Amino acid sequence: MNDFRSTRVPADGGGADRKALWFIREVGLPAIVRSCVSCRSTRHHPTDKFRVNANGKLLDVWMLICCDLCGRTSKIPVHERVHVQSLDHELLVRFENNDPALVRQLTLDAALAGRSSYRLDWTGTWELETDMPFYDLEGDDAAPLEVVVRFELPAPVRVEKLLTAGFGLSRAAVRRMVDSGRIHLPMAVDAKAREDFTLFVTT
Structure with a gap:
């Protein structure tokens, strides 16, 4: 360079x-703008963690975010009710290990923001x-x-x-x-x- x-x-x-x-x-990463259910704040940032829930052969994967004002943790759905075999094993391991690169990738993902009805503040x-x-x-x-x-x-x-x-x-x-x-x-x-x-x- x-x-x-x-x-x-x-x-x-x-x-x-x-x-x-x-x-x-x-x-820095953009703020996730959506209403907090516990306070009047609309600004959130990722907690750098995912939550993976298995129900039989179906998986739910959420990215966890935290309200900047009150600290309440909420979830952004990344995968919902997907068959365990349809999710790449290496990707699943990255979710389970809270891969920082994957957190960054999904935080910057405008398509995920659109699907989950929030916007990104790049200020x-x-x-x-x-x-x-x-x-x-x-x-x-x-x-x-x-x-x-x-x-x-x-x-x-x-x-x-x-x-x-x-x-x-x-x-x-x-x-x-x-x-x-x-x-x-x-x-x-x-x-x-x-x-x-x-x-x-x-x-």
């Missing part, structure tokens, strides 16, 4: 393109990491720039916010450069991205 980001314009001022890597680094879950040095993007002699944006977690990040943070520009300046064609994006500037993409700044 550091080798990629260290690509710079030649010292003699030549016209070689610049490259940079922006990394959406994970700093405070990411930060932008880049060591790209400053140069005047709005200058007429600015060298072309290619920026690869990579996501460590699928947090929905508004593209405009990403550009203002990465380039150190105002919203108005970002909008002006996008509208003029100086910044080329694979999506609308007011869209939310959650997967890797590449943007370009032209002269």
Whole structure:
């Protein structure tokens, strides 16, 4: 990653393109937003544990979450009434051992959130990491720039916010450069991205 980001314009001022890597680094898991049955809070976080219940040859698997305010534990169904032979043995062992990677995977799972009627709050879950040095993007002699944006977690990040943070520009300046064609994006500037993409700044 550091080798990629260290690509710079030649010292003699030549016209070689610049490259940079922006990394959406994970700093925490999203909050699980659903009403607590014991208090008025709606924010929960995983307890890092699963509960597996066997009834004959049928299994139920739940992810346990905890209310941030009162501490009440509740369950999110991951598998319900599935035949024991239909669940991969290695996966079952991971549930039984409270595999941290599996907890993270399911906490980030938007499809599971949709099935279980809760939403994810991504506030405070990411930060932008880049060591790209400053140069005047709005200058007429600015060298072309290619920026690869990579996501460590699928947090929905508004593209405009990403550009203002990465380039150190105002919203108005970002909008002006996008509208003029100086910044080329694979999506609308007011869209939310959650997967890797590449943007370009032209002269």
